[in-house]
Amino acid sequence: xxxxxxxxxxxxxxxxxxxxxxxxxxxxxxxxxxxxxxxxxxxxxxxxxxxxxxxxxxxxxxxxxxxxxxxxxxxxxxxxxxxxxxxxxxxxxxxxxxxxxxxxxxxxxxxxxxxxxxxxxxxxxxxxxxxxxxxxxxxxxxxxxxxxxxxxxxxxxxxxxxxxxxxxxxxxxxxxxxxxxxxxxxxxxxxxxxxxxxxxxxxxxxx
Amino acid sequence: xxxxxxxxxxxxxxxxxxxxxxxxxxxxxxxxxxxxxxxxxxxxxxxxxxxxxxxxxxxxxxxxxxxxxxxxxxxxxxxxxxxxxxxxxxxxxxxxxxxxxxxxxxxxxxxxxxxxxxxxxxxxxxxxxxxxxxxxxxxxxxxxxxxxxxxxxxxxxxxxxxxxxxxxxxxxxxxxxxxxxxxxxxxxxxxxxxxxxxxxxxxxxxxxxxxxxxxxxxxxxxxxxxxxxxxxxxxxxxxxxxxxxxxxxxxxxxxxxxxxxxxxxxxxxxxxxxxxxxxxxxx
Numbered sequence: 001x002x003x004x005x006x007x008x009x010x011x012x013x014x015x016x017x018x019x020x021x022x023x024x025x026x027x028x029x030x031x032x033x034x035x036x037x038x039x040x041x042x043x044x045x046x047x048x049x050x051x052x053x054x055x056x057x058x059x060x061x062x063x064x065x066x067x068x069x070x071x072x073x074x075x076x077x078x079x080x081x082x083x084x085x086x087x088x089x090x091x092x093x094x095x096x097x098x099x100x101x102x103x104x105x106x107x108x109x110x111x112x113x114x115x116x117x118x119x120x121x122x123x124x125x126x127x128x129x130x131x132x133x134x135x136x137x138x139x140x141x142x143x144x145x146x147x148x149x150x151x152x153x154x155x156x157x158x159x160x161x162x163x164x165x166x167x168x169x170x171x172x173x174x175x176x177x178x179x180x181x182x183x184x185x186x187x188x189x190x191x192x193x194x195x196x197x198x199x200x201x202x203x204x205x206x207x
Numbered sequence: 208x209x210x211x212x213x214x215x216x217x218x219x220x221x222x223x224x225x226x227x228x229x230x231x232x233x234x235x236x237x238x239x240x241x242x243x244x245x246x247x248x249x250x251x252x253x254x255x256x257x258x259x260x261x262x263x264x265x266x267x268x269x270x271x272x273x274x275x276x277x278x279x280x281x282x283x284x285x286x287x288x289x290x291x292x293x294x295x296x297x298x299x300x301x302x303x304x305x306x307x308x309x310x311x312x313x314x315x316x317x318x319x320x321x322x323x324x325x326x327x328x329x330x331x332x333x334x335x336x337x338x339x340x341x342x343x344x345x346x347x348x349x350x351x352x353x354x355x356x357x358x359x360x361x362x363x364x365x366x367x368x369x370x371x372x373x374x375x376x377x378x379x380x381x382x383x384x385x386x387x388x389x390x391x392x393x394x395x396x397x398x399x400x401x402x403x404x405x406x407x408x409x410x411x412x413x414x415x416x417x418x419x420x421x422x423x424x425x426x427x428x429x430x431x432x433x434x435x436x437x438x439x440x441x442x443x444x445x446x447x448x449x450x451x452x453x454x455x456x457x458x459x460x461x462x463x464x465x466x467x468x469x470x471x472x473x474x475x476x477x478x479x480x481x482x483x484x485x486x487x488x489x490x
Contacts, residue, residue: 029381034389037382041466045458052392052457059390063397066388107410110393110456126409138409140401176400183393 049112062174069173077173084182085163085170093162093195100197101204103190104130110185122165122186122194127177130197131204141177148199149206158199165191264356264434264486267441271357274350280330289325291318291358292370302362303483306379306468306475307370315379317468319445322354341462342449343440352441355432359485366482367428369475376472379465383473386466387417396455398470417477425481428474433487441486444471 042053058077061069069077087093106121108114125134127141151157164171166181180186186194197203259265275298276285291301292309306317312324319341326332343349371380390397401409403418415423432443448467452460460467 029378029385031385033378034382034385037386037466037469038389041460041464042458043464044461049458055389055391059395062395063388063390111453112457112459113453136411138411139407140404140409176395178394178396183395185393 058169058173065174067174067176074173077169078171081167081169081173081179081182082163084179085166086181086188087159087162088188088192093159093192094199095189095192095194095196097193097196097200097203099190100193100195101131103186103194104197105134120185120190122180122190124194132207133204144198145205147205148201148203151199153199153201158195161198162191162195165194262434262486262488263439264432264441264488267353267356267434268360268486269357270348271353271355274354275357280326280332282329282331284330286322286325286329286354289322289329291321298358298361300362300365302359302485303365304368304370306376306472308373308375314465315373315375315468315472317444317463317471318355318358319351319443320463320468322351323463338462342442342446349441351445352432352443355443356441356486359432359483362483363485364483366480367425367475367478369472369479371472371476379469379472380476382466383469383471383476386470387473392456394456398451398455401451401454417474420477420479424474424477425479428478429481429483430485430487430489432485433489435489437490 038053042050045053055063058081061073061077065073103122104124106119107123107126109118109120124130124144125136126138129137129139129143129145130147132145147161148158151161160171165186167179168175168177169179178185181188181191198205200206259268274286276287278285287296289296290309290311291298292304292307293299293301302318305321306315308315309321309324311328312321316324323334323337326334326337337350340347340349341351343352369380370376387398387402390400399418401407401414402416404414405416405423407414407416415427417424417427431447432441434440435442445462445467448470449460449462452458
């Protein structure tokens with residue numbers, strides 16, 4: 001057991017000690033050729049699933065700009081994505097934080113190995129620290145611990161957060177964060193719940 | 208066999224427990240002057256990987272060896288005259304130079320594509336059943352996983368030598384790189400979302416950075432195919448990419464399709480010079 005512990009620590013120490021190598025100059029591929037390869041790779045995909053293979057205008061622009069759109073392209077993407085944000089009809093963006101905890105925790109749903117009725121989670125913990133009690137969190141996104149408190153539990157701020165989660169790119173074009181509401185991956189109800197998870201003073205996020 | 212299984216279970220548990228402490232704090236701690244110890248431990252780990260008694264992947268290697276010389280197909284011949292790129296029937300070092308361009312097929316192929324090609328052309332074997340069993344599962348062995356395990360093992364101890372001189376290989380490299388950065392599907396993910404920064408993790412799983420050449424890519428590509436303890440099966444790169452596309456919420460990519468080979472070319476390029484030690488054992 002100790003042996004394995006040591007070797008894993010050792011391996012990571014070694015990895016850290018290696019200097020970053022230079023970027024390899026690879027020839028640029030013709031986008032039409034790339035798309036032909038993509039089509040061939042999902043040749044047997046049919047029906048609703050097929051739409052996932054093709055890129056929408058924003059995915060295309062983000063890929064082409066290496067996720068760093070500048071100038072008019074930045075504004076264009078932000079405006080297009082902002083236009084997709086739909087707030088709940090009753091104007092309330094705060095749901096049930098306890099249900100929001102589920103949305104944040106669960107990473108199931110939407111995979112080709114799932115059933116159509118498999119619960120779809122937001123899997124926020126895959127990328128964000130949230131509650132201090134949850135130690136299994138990823139680091140692709142910033143820590144959201146104490147998020148509501150940090151924003152003084154302000155109603156206008158919560159509304160902005162709803163929009164962020166509904167469509168991350170309405171705030172930051174080419175964000176690595178999924179556009180959960182726009183993609184219809186999460187329901188409006190789920191987004192409200194997870195906003196409450198971030199903003200409710202009773203939520204473990206703010207403890 | 209029972210002893211072996213429990214040893215592996217212990218190993219998985221150790222990795223899982225460790226993952227918590229290591230990934231949460233490891234990177235912040237900076238470099239430790241433990242180089243000597245590290246080298247020794249890595250040596251020991253290597254020895255364990257290549258020990259047929261503690262790595263069930265060697266059962267696949269043995270089965271693969273038998274399949275390689277098994278006569279089948281309409282022609283009732285073995286695969287022994289299949290050219291994997293380094294000469295007819297030659298196995299040593301072939302995997303270290305795959306994928307590569309094959310003039311007889313007029314395209315770049317990874318090992319799995321090449322094996323299917325040889326089955327079809329040399330043996331005249333109907334590969335439908337082989338493809339149906341491409342990934343093993345409970346009560347289902349995979350000829351492909353066995354053959355890849357056997358053949359890749361013949362490159363163990365050698366260095367990864369990506370083949371990128373032929374124009375078709377060049378094209379594969381550039382397409383592979385483009386596919387690596389291509390965002391799509393309901394999550395807007397690309398491979399780069401998860402594999403283009405150093406020291407990032409998703410939940411507690413460390414994510415290798417393939418955006419630049421070097422250690423992360425070398426260690427990864429030099430360790431596939433691998434025996435996955437969590438799945439109790441030998442897995443090949445085809446399966447790994449299928450699984451990553453599943454996480455991306457993309458549809459299942461077609462087995463042995465050219466896009467997967469392109470991605471493999473790109474990652475092998477980033478892994479140039481890495482040492483191959485397969486089949487390895489992973490979580």
